[in-house]
Amino acid sequence: NSFASEVTRVAREVGAEGKLGGQAQVPGVAGTWKDLTDSVNFMAGSLTAQVRNIAEVTTAVANGDLSKKITVDVKGEILELKNTINTMVDQLNSFASEVTRVAREVGTEGKLGVQAEVRGVAGTWKDLTDSVNMMAGNLTGQVRNIAEVATAIANGDLSKKITVDVKGEILELKNTINIMVDQLGSFASEVTRVAREVGSEGKLGVQADVRGVAGTWKDLTDSVNFMAGSLTAQVRNIAEVTTAVANGDLSKKITVDVRGEILELKNTINTMVDQLNSFAGEVTRVAREVGAEGKLGVQAEVKGVAGTWKDLTDSVNFMAGSLTAQVRNIAEVTTAVANGDLSKKITVDVKGEILELKNTINTMVDQLSSFASEVTRVAREVGTEGKLGVQAEVKGVAGTWKDLTGAVNMMAGNLTDQVRNIAEVATAIANGDLSKKITVQVKGEIFELKNTINIMVDQLNSFASEVTRVAREVGSEGKLGVQADVKGVAGTWKDLTDSVNFMAGSLTAQVRNIAAVTTAVANGDLSKKITVDVKGEILELKDT
Secondary structure, eight states: OHHHHHHHHHHIIIIISOOTTOOOOOTTOOTHHHHHHHHHHHHHHHHHHHHHHHHHHHHHHHTTOOSOOOOSOOOHHHHHHHHHHHHHHHHHHHHHHHHHHHHIIIIISOOTTOOOOOTTOOHHHHHHHHHHHHHHHHHHHHHHHHHHHHHHHHTTOOSOOOOSOOOHHHHHHHHHHHHHHHHHHHHHHHHHHHHIIIIISOOTTOOOOOTTOOHHHHHHHHHHHHHHHHHHHHHHHHHHHHHHHHTTOOSOOOOSOOOHHHHHHHHHHHHHHHHHHHHHHHHHHHHIIIIISOOTTOOOOOTTOOHHHHHHHHHHHHHHHHHHHHHHHHHHHHHHHHTTOOSOOOOSOOOHHHHHHHHHHHHHHHHHHHHHHHHHHHHIIIIISOOTTOOOOOTTOOHHHHHHHHHHHHHHHHHHHHHHHHHHHHHHHHTTOOSOOOOSOOOHHHHHHHHHHHHHHHHHHHHHHHHHHHHIIIIISOOTTOOOOOTTOOHHHHHHHHHHHHHHHHHHHHHHHHHHHHHHHHTTOOOOOOOSOOOHHHHHHHHO
16 A cells, blocks of 8 residues: 555656656555665666656747757656757757848848758748748849839939838838839939030030929029029120130120139130230231232230130240241252252151142152153163163153153053064165065154155056166167156155166167167168267277
């Protein structure tokens, strides 16, 4: 009874009432009952140690302390419970570490797009992990969309709005920013229009009209309009004066009431007008004397100027001085060229179009020298040395110089053809060949020479033909009294024709006289003698 009562009490207190540390006390027992009592107490002690260790760990977890684990030595289902709780502690450590990391990187370091990675969790822990990741993802999408719009606004791009789906205070922020974008768009559009029309298109008097704005935006709009209005009055007055200056009217000055830099600009322009008056007078004088009257070496004298106006005056004087040196050098060279002196070149230091003119004239001098040298060579070789077929070679020339070179070469070529054709015919005549005539195409005096030589060939042919006929008829056929008839000849050719006819006439008279005497002798009449006047062998025959 005592043993059963103690065991029942211990079982009730430990198992039902949760009183740990209870022990069965059965006095006076021994043997098996003592062993049973000790076994019950050992079981109660072991269960106490196990439950207290589990309670310590779970209490620590409940208090947010994940540094403890169950260390009591257990077996069976208690071992499974130990492993389950220890695994839970590890997973809670991993979950807490990831949630802390995500919170730190997103909330403190500003790293968007971060996600918690807790491996091996399930159930509520997986749902918690997914919830944290969804919160981080939503926050990332919202902040990035807000940042995109804010960055676009900062970069002057008002075409973007917040479109992410949000609620609560983030929705209020979304609406506020989107309304701000609309107002900034309207304000920017009007300011841009005013700036464009005033600054780019030059439309003065334009005003910005931004409806529905208040506070700072209205103040900014009013400020823009005031600035545009003031600028309109100032620019119109400045434009009036600068237009007058541009039109050569230096009688106007800026009179509008201005301050600050515009006042400085006003004073600067008015001073500029005064200096332009002085500068214009001197430049006009220099331009007239240099450009119209041809006075080189003239200089502008503008007293009291400084800065740009002094630089301009110096530039005009430098230009006039440079132009003087350039024109004088160019005049020196062109005068030399005009006088046939090709030894000079432009040496003055120049740039731009004057450099092109310098190079052109110097190139012209080189080409004229080359042209003159080649023409002189061709003239010498053809005209003096009698070298036919010579051609002028002037490299790099064009235009008139190329045409002149071509003309010289054509002249030399034509002269070569003409002289060679004339020489061919003259050589043929000298060799007794009267079959050739000058056929080359010629004009002018050469044409007259061609006709003269060709007529000479015709006359020589006629003369030779007639002399041959007279010689044949008199000498071979015995026809006496024959005369050569060569029409149109004069000079030597007429003298030669007359000489042939005289010879034929004399021979006819002599032969006929001899024939008359010999015929009389043959007829027994010895009263006749040869009386014709003869010389040489005919005289000997006459005497015989």
